[in-house]
Amino acid sequence: xxxxxxxxxxxKGFGKIWAEAFLKRGDNVIATARNLDKLDxxxxxxxxxxxxxxxxxxxxxxxFAAVNKGKEHFGRIDVLINxxxxxxxxxVEETTEQQARDQMETNFFGLLWVTQAIIPxxxxxxxxxxxxxxxxxxxxxxxxxxxxxxxxxxxxxLTESLVQEVAPFGIKLSLLEPNAFSTDWGEHQRCIPNRIxxxxx
Numbered sequence: 001x002x003x004x005x006x007x008x009x010x011x012k013g014f015g016k017i018w019a020e021a022f023l024k025r026g027d028n029v030i031a032t033a034r035n036l037d038k039l040d041x042x043x044x045x046x047x048x049x050x051x052x053x054x055x056x057x058x059x060x061x062x063x064f065a066a067v068n069k070g071k072e073h074f075g076r077i078d079v080l081i082n083x084x085x086x087x088x089x090x091x092v093e094e095t096t097e098q099q100a101r102d103q104m105e106t107n108f109f110g111l112l113w114v115t116q117a118i119i120p121x122x123x124x125x126x127x128x129x130x131x132x133x134x135x136x137x138x139x140x141x142x143x144x145x146x147x148x149x150x151x152x153x154x155x156x157x158l159t160e161s162l163v164q165e166v167a168p169f170g171i172k173l174s175l176l177e178p179n180a181f182s183t184d185w186g187e188h189q190r191c192i193p194n195r196i197x198x199x200x201x
Contacts (some may be wrong), residue, residue, distance in 0.1 A: 004030065004075075005028070005029050008110070009083040019042060034055065042096060042174075057114060058106055058110050066117075071121050077128070080114065085111070086112075087148045097147070099147070103150075132175050135178060144147070
């Protein structure tokens, strides 16, 4: 039986790879991205089984609206893949307040908002699977990625607590902790431009 998946950040990297894989299998995909033009290829190939939604996961109201719109379109949501995020490269000392907040807003709070929006739907269905994209850097640290590390450690803690809360409702959670993979992830990351002299290579 075909499943319906809600995938954030579906226009590139793992999000795009997973969207294509599930569509090839015959499933339905609610594909979200900040730029809908990047979903055109999927829409042309898979037609009505792709439901594209423009979404910035840092906008909590927009997240709840998108999740409800996806559920209304396909009637249910079986799987959430919480994939949207980016890496911030630079020393902790160099990081500005805005850069730090932007990193956490997307990688942690964005994931939290989508999770909060999807749980009531899955609880009503009495089934569902939430897949949170963490990283090996949610388990071990690496210099010049301190804020990214922090965001993924936060995802780990949130998910390990949440799994106990939602288990009675038939909802499962998984943490994915990939190492480096050959996707276009690196092309969309942010580097701190104003390097302090002692941190320059």
